[in-house]
Every structure is written in C-alpha cells, then in structure tokens.
Amino acid sequence: MGSKMKKILACCCGIALMASLAGCGGAKDKAGNAPAQEKKLVIYTARENPVTELVIPKFKQKYPDYDVQVMTMGAQQILERVRAEKNNPQADFWWGGTQAALMTAAKEGLLEAYKPTFADKIPAMYKDSQDRWYGEMLLPEVIMYNDKALKKEDLPKDWDDLLDPKYKGQIIIRGVLPSGTMRTIYSAMIYRQDPNNPQKGYDWLAKLDANTKEYATDPATLYIKLTREEGKLSLWNLQDVLLQREKHGRPLNFALPASGVPILVDGVGIIKGAKHSEAAKKFYEFLFDEQLQIELAHKTYQIPTRTDISKDKMPDWYKGLNLKPLNIDWLVLAEKEKEWMQYWDQNIKGKGAK
Structure with missing residues (x-):
C-alpha cells in the first residue's frame, strides 16, 4: 500500500474516532450528565x-x-x-x-x-x-361559601346537608375530571357511602348534581362566580379558600363538616x-x-x-385549626378513582338538574 493511501486511511480513521468520541459525549449530554443540561x-x-x-x-x-x-x-x-x-x-x-x-x-x-x-x-x-x-x-377538603350571601346558621352542617333541596341552584363546582382536588372529594364521597358498593355513592352524587347550578371550567372562574353570588356554595380545599380570602379580598370562607373532612x-x-x-x-x-x-x-x-x-x-x-379526618383507605381510593370518576362523568354529570 502506498504512503499516500496510508495517510488517507489514517485520516479517515482519525475522523471516525473523533466522531465516535463526539457521539459518546452527546450520549452523556442526553442522559443529563453534562453541566449545560x-x-x-x-x-x-x-x-x-x-x-x-x-x-x-x-x-x-x-x-x-x-x-x-x-x-x-x-x-x-x-x-x-x-x-x-x-x-x-x-x-x-x-x-x-x-x-x-x-x-x-x-x-x-x-x-x-x-x-x-x-x-x-x-x-x-x-x-x-x-x-x-x-x-x-x-390539603383539608372543605365546604367553601360566600359569607356575604350565607350566614353561618344557614350553612350545611355536614356533607349530607348539601343534598337538601333548599340549596338547589346555589352550588357551583369546579369541573371535576381535570381537577385532582375535585376527583379526590367526589371519590371520598363515594367511599364515605360504601367503598364496596359504589352505587350508593353514585346515588349521593346524583342528588348533589341535582343541586348543582354549573361546573366551572377552572378555579379562577369558580372564585369569580362565587364572589358575584352566581352561586353561594362549593367544595374546595382549605388552602385556596384562605388564599382567596386573605390575599385577594374575596368574601369566601369555609365550613368543616361535622363527620370529618378528606385530608x-x-x-x-x-x-x-x-x-x-x-x-x-x-x-x-x-x-x-x-x-x-x-x-x-x-x-x-x-x-x-x-x-x-x-x-x-x-x-x-x-x-386554631381543629381538623377531624374522614377515615379513608387511600390505596383503595387511588385504585378506584378513575373508574368511579368515569362513571360519574358518563352517567351522572348534568343529569340531576333536568
């Protein structure tokens, strides 16, 4: 083999080696090991x-x-x-x-x-x-309400009170399926009735649906509608109720149901x-x-x-917070939540008010 050909082969091998090393470096970058990553x-x-x-x-x-x-x-x-x-x-x-x-x-x-x-x-x-x-x-899940529109003596004392016909058209709920908070609350309500027989919980949610005026697309819409008194009651987490009240001056407050709250x-x-x-x-x-x-x-x-x-x-x-947790098996809730919420969405949502 001539010296010229040897030089060409050596050059090609050098280029291939450099490309191989560069490829290895690139792999490290993709794995997140390089400082820039x-x-x-x-x-x-x-x-x-x-x-x-x-x-x-x-x-x-x-x-x-x-x-x-x-x-x-x-x-x-x-x-x-x-x-x-x-x-x-x-x-x-x-x-x-x-x-x-x-x-x-x-x-x-x-x-x-x-x-x-x-x-x-x-x-x-x-x-x-x-x-x-x-x-x-x-995150304790509580009953949220407009305290300008509702006096304490007129509030639901427990979860079951939300089904009272006197609250029909006064409840606004954050859209359930996109919300981890609402999925948890609704699943907890099913579990609370009977985790082994979800139909009892579905019946309960159907009665709540009958009292529900509408399902807000997002939390911001929910807060605005309650502030404007388009609705007076909702179900939400304690932290956000306090944030809206103290930081944004909204007339929102919370009630702790007597039987306990999902935490x-x-x-x-x-x-x-x-x-x-x-x-x-x-x-x-x-x-x-x-x-x-x-x-x-x-x-x-x-x-x-x-x-x-x-x-x-x-x-x-x-x-000063005195929380009474609902007795919930969270492993069961995690396992059943998707099934329960799909059933609610397909068979209950929006049908009770008709």
Whole structure:
C-alpha cells in the first residue's frame, strides 16, 4: 500500500474516532450528565400563582444560573401529560399532585426513586415506601361559601346537608375530571357511602348534581362566580379558600363538616427519565427547607407534612385549626378513582338538574 493511501486511511480513521468520541459525549449530554443540561429545570405544577411566585424567585436567587420553566395545570392533567410523555419526558419535576395521582404514577413507572435528606421527617402515611413521591403539604377538603350571601346558621352542617333541596341552584363546582382536588372529594364521597358498593355513592352524587347550578371550567372562574353570588356554595380545599380570602379580598370562607373532612396529601416527585435530574433534586431539597415551609404556612396557608416544625413557629390560623379526618383507605381510593370518576362523568354529570 502506498504512503499516500496510508495517510488517507489514517485520516479517515482519525475522523471516525473523533466522531465516535463526539457521539459518546452527546450520549452523556442526553442522559443529563453534562453541566449545560443541568442548568435547566422544567416543572409541571398544580400550585396556585401566589405559591409559585413566592418559591421560584427564591430558588433562582440561590441558583442564579438555572433556567427554570414552570407550566401550570390541574393535578390530573399533569398525570395525563406525564403519562403521554413517558417515552420522551418533557419535564423534570412534578410539583403538586394528589396522593391518588402520585400513587398511580408510581405504579405506572412514571416517577424516579429519590430519597431526600429530610425523608425521616415525613410520616410513612405521607410518602411512598419506595421514595418515588413525598407529600409536601396537607390539603383539608372543605365546604367553601360566600359569607356575604350565607350566614353561618344557614350553612350545611355536614356533607349530607348539601343534598337538601333548599340549596338547589346555589352550588357551583369546579369541573371535576381535570381537577385532582375535585376527583379526590367526589371519590371520598363515594367511599364515605360504601367503598364496596359504589352505587350508593353514585346515588349521593346524583342528588348533589341535582343541586348543582354549573361546573366551572377552572378555579379562577369558580372564585369569580362565587364572589358575584352566581352561586353561594362549593367544595374546595382549605388552602385556596384562605388564599382567596386573605390575599385577594374575596368574601369566601369555609365550613368543616361535622363527620370529618378528606385530608388530601399533596406531593411532589421527580419524573422518570428527567433530562435535568440533578436540578430536580436541588429543587426537591429547596422546597422542603424548614424555613421555606414556615414561610409558606404564614404567607400561603400551607399545612406542612414535616413533623419537626415547631407549632410555635406556625401562624395563628394553623394553631386554631381543629381538623377531624374522614377515615379513608387511600390505596383503595387511588385504585378506584378513575373508574368511579368515569362513571360519574358518563352517567351522572348534568343529569340531576333536568
């Protein structure tokens, strides 16, 4: 072989080797190991704006080089999106998911196992046994009402009172299927009747539907309609009621049903196959920081799951809160929620008022 041909072959081999090395480097980038990849964080969240607007700037202040992108949607919509993107995840961190949704996601292999440094501060009932999700806060589900339109003595005293014909046309409900909160409340009402015979719960929801004036497309619409007295009552979570009342001056208040309330565990998790997993872990640890959790309790009315936060550091509304939880098997609720809610949507919604 001539020297010229040898030089050509050597050059080709060199180019092939460089391409191979570059390909290996590219593979690392795609796996999220390159520093440039870790400077971005994509979050899917069901949190309200007052919460994200408090937390995200603080995170950016601590990690100024990170490009943080936040997409807000309903908790159930997050599950559906993460499920659809399973083979090519577009987000890294799931912030704000119902216990049922996170259990479902974990079962479907949509969440990455990660044991955070605060793991032993969260009770076993508020986290996944395989560290695929952790509850960040507790969300008591309550009766929300316009306290200018309804006096306390005219309020429902318990869940069953909502079925009284005197409340017909006064109830506005947030659209159920896209909302993790509403799916949990409605599933809890079915479970409360008889978890082994959902028909009893369906009958109960049919009576509630008969009293329901309309289903609001989103939380903002729900708040506006209640403020305008287009309706007087709803079912919603305690945190958002307090936020709307204290931060936005809406005439909204809450009542605690005598038999107890579903206490939703609202949690977080790292999405399986996240392209920016290290950034997600940093946000995980940041979000559960004790001082931040105390601040969120004072400013956004969150009830933390951490057991090591002194009650003396918590706000007065928290100290005076006397919650009676409904006895619910959340594993059963997670397993049955989809079936129950599909039946409600196809057979009950909008039919009772006719």
